[in-house]
Amino acid sequence: MAEMTTSRLEAFSDGVIAIIVTIMVLELRAPAQPTLAALWKVAPVFLSYGLSFLVVAIMWVNHHHLIHAVREVTARLLWSNLYLLFWMSLVPFVTDFLGKNYREPMAVALYGLDLTLCSSAFYLLRIILLEQDHHDSGLSEYHASIQRKNAFSGALYLLSVPLAYLSIYASFFIFALIPAMYFFPENKLAAGHVN
Amino acid sequence: MAEMTTSRLEAFSDGVIAIIVTIMVLELRAPAQPTLAALWKVAPVFLSYGLSFLVVAIMWVNHHHLIHAVREVTARLLWSNLYLLFWMSLVPFVTDFLGKNYREPMAVALYGLDLTLCSSAFYLLRIILLEQDHHDSGLSEYHASIQRKNAFSGALYLLSVPLAYLSIYASFFIFALIPAMYFFPENKLAAGHVN
Amino acid sequence: MAEMTTSRLEAFSDGVIAIIVTIMVLELRAPAQPTLAALWKVAPVFLSYGLSFLVVAIMWVNHHHLIHAVREVTARLLWSNLYLLFWMSLVPFVTDFLGKNYREPMAVALYGLDLTLCSSAFYLLRIILLEQDHHDSGLSEYHASIQRKNAFSGALYLLSVPLAYLSIYASFFIFALIPAMYFFPENKLAAGHVN
Amino acid sequence: MAEMTTSRLEAFSDGVIAIIVTIMVLELRAPAQPTLAALWKVAPVFLSYGLSFLVVAIMWVNHHHLIHAVREVTARLLWSNLYLLFWMSLVPFVTDFLGKNYREPMAVALYGLDLTLCSSAFYLLRIILLEQDHHDSGLSEYHASIQRKNAFSGALYLLSVPLAYLSIYASFFIFALIPAMYFFPENKLAAGHVN
Numbered sequence: 001m002a003e004m005t006t007s008r009l010e011a012f013s014d015g016v017i018a019i020i021v022t023i024m025v026l027e028l029r030a031p032a033q034p035t036l037a038a039l040w041k042v043a044p045v046f047l048s049y050g051l052s053f054l055v056v057a058i059m060w061v062n063h064h065h066l067i068h069a070v071r072e073v074t075a076r077l078l079w080s081n082l083y084l085l086f087w088m089s090l091v092p093f094v095t096d097f098l099g100k101n102y103r104e105p106m107a108v109a110l111y112g113l114d115l116t117l118c119s120s121a122f123y124l125l126r127i128i129l130l131e132q133d134h135h136d137s138g139l140s141e142y143h144a145s146i147q148r149k150n151a152f153s154g155a156l157y158l159l160s161v162p163l164a165y166l167s168i169y170a171s172f173f174i175f176a177l178i179p180a181m182y183f184f185p186e187n188k189l190a191a192g193h194v195n
Numbered sequence: 196m197a198e199m200t201t202s203r204l205e206a207f208s209d210g211v212i213a214i215i216v217t218i219m220v221l222e223l224r225a226p227a228q229p230t231l232a233a234l235w236k237v238a239p240v241f242l243s244y245g246l247s248f249l250v251v252a253i254m255w256v257n258h259h260h261l262i263h264a265v266r267e268v269t270a271r272l273l274w275s276n277l278y279l280l281f282w283m284s285l286v287p288f289v290t291d292f293l294g295k296n297y298r299e300p301m302a303v304a305l306y307g308l309d310l311t312l313c314s315s316a317f318y319l320l321r322i323i324l325l326e327q328d329h330h331d332s333g334l335s336e337y338h339a340s341i342q343r344k345n346a347f348s349g350a351l352y353l354l355s356v357p358l359a360y361l362s363i364y365a366s367f368f369i370f371a372l373i374p375a376m377y378f379f380p381e382n383k384l385a386a387g388h389v390n
Numbered sequence: 391m392a393e394m395t396t397s398r399l400e401a402f403s404d405g406v407i408a409i410i411v412t413i414m415v416l417e418l419r420a421p422a423q424p425t426l427a428a429l430w431k432v433a434p435v436f437l438s439y440g441l442s443f444l445v446v447a448i449m450w451v452n453h454h455h456l457i458h459a460v461r462e463v464t465a466r467l468l469w470s471n472l473y474l475l476f477w478m479s480l481v482p483f484v485t486d487f488l489g490k491n492y493r494e495p496m497a498v499a500l501y502g503l504d505l506t507l508c509s510s511a512f513y514l515l516r517i518i519l520l521e522q523d524h525h526d527s528g529l530s531e532y533h534a535s536i537q538r539k540n541a542f543s544g545a546l547y548l549l550s551v552p553l554a555y556l557s558i559y560a561s562f563f564i565f566a567l568i569p570a571m572y573f574f575p576e577n578k579l580a581a582g583h584v585n
Numbered sequence: 586m587a588e589m590t591t592s593r594l595e596a597f598s599d600g601v602i603a604i605i606v607t608i609m610v611l612e613l614r615a616p617a618q619p620t621l622a623a624l625w626k627v628a629p630v631f632l633s634y635g636l637s638f639l640v641v642a643i644m645w646v647n648h649h650h651l652i653h654a655v656r657e658v659t660a661r662l663l664w665s666n667l668y669l670l671f672w673m674s675l676v677p678f679v680t681d682f683l684g685k686n687y688r689e690p691m692a693v694a695l696y697g698l699d700l701t702l703c704s705s706a707f708y709l710l711r712i713i714l715l716e717q718d719h720h721d722s723g724l725s726e727y728h729a730s731i732q733r734k735n736a737f738s739g740a741l742y743l744l745s746v747p748l749a750y751l752s753i754y755a756s757f758f759i760f761a762l763i764p765a766m767y768f769f770p771e772n773k774l775a776a777g778h779v780n
Contacts, residue, residue, distance in 0.1 A: 004256075011209060012209050012213055012255070014596065014597050015209060016217055017597075018597055018604060019213060022604040022608065022674055023217065025605075025675065025677055026221065029681075030678060030682035030685055031682070032685060034692050035691075036691070039691070053671055060597070078256065079378075085216075086245070086248055089216070089217055090223075093220055097226070100225060101229040104229035106230075106234070203404075210404060210409075211411065214412040214413070218413065221416065274573075277447045281440070281443055284412055284415050284443070285415065287416070289420075292420035292421070296422075296423075296424040299424035300424075394646075394649055398649065401599065402645070405603035405604075406606065406607050409603060409604055409607040410610075413610075413611060416611065472642045475606075479606070479607055479638065480613075482610055483613045484615075486614075487615035487619070490617060491617075491618075494619035496620075497619050500624075
């Protein structure tokens with residue numbers, strides 16, 4: 001009775017993700033003076049925007065692949081999804097904080113922490129998904145492989161939190177590494193599906 | 196001629212709710228200084244954001260269950276839905292006010308008042324729905340049970356308004372109690388529907 | 391080849407309208423001090439928000455009825471629709487200006503002007519629609535009746551522009567009258583369609 | 586397994602584009618004083634908003650036509666689309682910067698640069714599309730013709746960047762010319778498709 005369909009869950013999540021990715025640009029305040037120096041000051045905010053756009057875009061693609069495999073929207077899945085959207089909704093906040101304080105360990109650590117929590121939500125969602133499908137072993141193997149990758153990137157994000165207090169560059173390296181890691185295999189994987 | 200479908204009503208409502216839940220994060224202004232003290236000041240704004248995210252998410256789930264049971268989008272239903280969206284659209288405003296003035300009875304009372312009005316809109320929507328379906332007694336019993344729960348939480352929210360002037364903690368207790376009340380049974384209910 | 395469907399046009403328009411109606415609340419800045427006097431100052435901004443919410447909601451309902459009758463998305467219809475969305479997208483701006491300067495003729499006139507332009511766009515859209523359907527005379531009569539009502543409310547909005555310089559109250563009376571005029575007959579009309 | 590459908594890609598892109606086009610209005614800050622002089626100061630911001638609304642609306646129409654011709658959402662197409670959305674998401678930023686500094690070469694050049702990058706993304710998307718469809722020669726001819734037009738307008742936008750340092754009026758002429766160029770043929774083209 002009134003069970004939610006996956007398409008409805010997907011449409012709502014897409015709406016929230018589309019807004020998250022777009023409102024971040026509101027924090028890119030145009031400098032009042034048209035000098036290179038003024039624009040230069042916006043550069044870190046711009047770079048953190050670009051990074052977060054990429055991170056959220058990857059999450060959107062992963063979210064789509066994940067939800068597409070769901071057969072039944074149970075309450076646990078629904079609330080785990082809202083748990084994910086909550087941490088994703090904080091991305092504009094930690095991005096803005098990072099853009100304004102990119103040399104401060106705390107801002108770098110907070111950014112890493114929010115992405116760790118997003119990763120944890122993805123991990124949780126896939127556990128629920130894997131419990132639903134215990135039949136199709138090919139599919140399970142595929143999800144288990146993604147889950148390992150998810151656990152690995154979540155662990156790296158978690159590592160970036162204390163690391164920021166030793167060297168912010170190490171944390172930035174992690175922030176750059178994970179999108180690269182997701183971006184390329186996804187590419188290969190999807191290419192493998194074309195034919 | 197040009198009657199609205201429930202899916203259209205749902206899509207528009209979902210769009211508005213997705214925006215409401217996401218723009219609240221714009222009020223979480225990143226502190227300019229990266230100190231723990233500066234972050235600490237944002238904590239009440241963050242907590243009120245978290246509470247409102249949960250409240251709006253629960254409303255979204257309830258709204259879905261409600262609209263899913265609708266057979267015909269009459270003008271009364273359409274305008275009652277817009278009445279609900281109006282009060283929901285004020286959640287970011289009262290959340291921001293609460294986050295900035297969390298120790299002030301007025302801010303707490305205003306937050307409770309807006310949620311009372313949202314509850315009243317849900318109550319109204321379900322009355323209209325119950326009038327549409329007078330055949331299926333099993334369904335009616337189900338809706339009547341939700342309606343009682345709705346009336347109870349609406350009354351508690353209403354109580355939180357004057358209570359804030361006696362003790363803001365009593366009002367906060369109500370704000371925490373109602374999501375818990377909705378969250379757990381929904382969980383059980385949906386679990387019962389899985390198979 | 392790649393003709394747009396009405397459902398796509400509707401979905402995009404709905405998205406824009408949902409955002410328009412929701413971002414207006416961002417202009418309701420929560421007062422920093424929790425005093426009745428501070429809240430009272432927000433009252434005109436709140437009232438202009440409420441009025442615009444109602445006006446945009448009515449436009450949304452009318453837009454739905456209009457687009458639902460469209461059989462073919464021609465380029466003229468597409469661009470007329472974007473012309474409507476442009477003037478609608480300015481509603482948050484004129485609403486904010488009105489809320490901050492509700493006693494000033496210019497702010498009242500500007501609000502009336504934007505609504506006049508929105509009305510002109512609806513008029514244009516329905517002309518294009520009527521040209522498409524010259525067969526079904528019953529439908530044409532129905533649209534011609536709505537078109538007259540549209541012309542009447544457009545003329546009233548146009549009148550509110552110079553009138554604001556004589557008496558802002560006369561303009562406010564028009565702003566209150568038109569939603570009432572649309573709201574009630576729509577109600578009756580839809581009620582007539584229920585069975 | 587979990588390939589994305591074109592309708593999903595389109596819905597997400599539409600969501601992002603609808604938000605882009607609408608949040609720009611948030612940068613139209615209502616002047617606090619209701620004088621003609623104060624409104625006049627907002628005029629350049631308003632004009633740059635109007636221009637960007639038109640540019641983004643044209644991109645939306647073109648994007649629809651492009652995606653509609655896609656048969657398979659490959660990873661390359663998906664990421665090229667996100668590349669387009671990234672540069673489109675910066676339109677509100679460059680629009681605001683232009684509105685505040687419309688007499689400054691740098692602001693004009695930056696606006697032209699972002700539109701150049703958007704054009705490059707459209708060019709890339711169509712290359713991927715053309716590689717997918719090598720059968721239907723009529724369709725290919727149609728796309729090749731649009732692609733030439735796209736290359737031409739992209740080259741003009743690129744030209745507007747250095748030109749702004751010679752004469753901002755020359756760049757503004759390009760900004761006005763390209764929408765006109767897209768607007769009219771699109772009109773003719775679509776009209777030719779009606780029957």
